[in-house]
Amino acid sequence: MILLRNVTKRYPNGHEALSRINLSLDRGAMAFLTGHSGAGKSTLLKLISLIERPSRGQIVVNGQNLESLSARQVPYFRRQIGIIFQDHHLLHDRSVFDNVALPLVIQGYRQQEIARRVRAALDKVGLLHKENAEPVTLSTGEQQRVGIARAVVHKPAILLADEPTGNLDPHLSREIMQLFLRFNQVGTTVMIASHDLNLISSLGKPMVHLHEGRLQRREAEA
């Protein structure tokens, strides 16, 4: 599902964020990306979601060689991916419902279909009763769950999360991770960057460790 071959990312200022990364994640698998901040976790996720392009090497996601995608095709490519950030990137001028609906609105779904899917996604993250709330009135954990609902509302094949529990207490973090496990169970390929080793090592999923842009060890082949 996700395949990186010899991927290097060097920024214009000379900093090499990733060096010769080889990585593969099968369809329906789930893996954690660990490492200190600055180790290149975010860069790796950005390369997979085409927010950035690699300096060298090849990335294949869901059967598509990212190199061959033109700028015009990028939006359609991104619709196969759900992305979750530490900072949830919610829009504060609209309700929870409208935030979650955004990916469907963009894809031109009909209103009834949008309502049905948004409620289903909110239900999955346990926030159905908050659909009319403003994001600012929610707790940090709830905001993160809204972000997750938005990432999964269009049923993407791949879910990428960058430090999704970074701002949460251990209890909430565990809840969020359980949520990701559940999405994985229904067939979504999941890749999560996190430095919360305590939490993720208890989940029984393979971990990939990044150190200064290099892959250090792979606990188990995903």
Next chain:
Amino acid sequence: MRRRRALTLPPVHARFQAYAINHLRALVFSLGKLYRAPFSSALTLLVIAVALTLPTLFHVVLDNLQQVSPQWSQTAQISVFLQDSVADEQLPALATRLAQRPDVAEALPVTRVQALEEFRAHSGFAEALDTLGENPLPPLILVTPALDHRSTAAMEGLVNALNNIPEVSRALLDLQWVQRLFSIMEMLQRSTLILSLLLSLGVLVVVGNTIRLDVQNRREEIEVAKLVGATDAFIRRPFLYGGLWLGLGGAMMAALIVTITTLLLSGPLQTLSQLYGGEWRIHGLGFRNTLILLGLGALLGLAGSWITVNQHLRHIEPR
């Protein structure tokens, strides 16, 4: 994973449906945004309206002048002064000859004596003439050009032709003021054109600036939208509609202002035209020109936002 396939776009019918839905949403959304910020929207609309009103008013004024000026040139007469050697008895025959020309409607002979009488009656130089003893005036034929030969060029041609007749000393077109008016109007026409271009540019800038602020205010939204797979067209659309509404709204206000102005002016102008013995009414913008104004306004708004959005959208990418 093993299966390599190219990224395919969604099927055509689905894309078309999504396209239509997206257009409708952008349309409603952009209108709603104007409605939610009534004060700033009204200000922007007013600026655009004023910029569109000025050239439109110029145009209406010119249009009215052009309607009226043929009436003025109808009063045109060519004074054909004859050689001193032409006797009064020859006058009627000569006048008839001139009247037979296709470009002449009427030729009225005026003898030396008649001319002197008229001059004496109107000029106030009666005593001065008396001291002269001899009649200094030449015989004269007043030529009225045919109706279809009253353009400036045709009348000039006629004057030249008349000047070439041997008995004619000098043919004078008493139309210099009409020609001046025509050249003034031509100047006004060019000024209107230049003014229109400049103020159109102004509308482009005003709309562009408004949309630019809007783009900057919604930067975060644009980033998130791009992140979840919004195409550039999707993101552009509400801004384009926004520009369109601004241009169209401004044009509607301009049409209203121009109509009110012509209504306010029509009374005094009618009085004025009656004083000049004329009978003409002020012409308003008219249906066709109103449509053109609205279309141009909408087009300018659309163009202004198009230029701005394309310029700024490129720099907003998810980080």
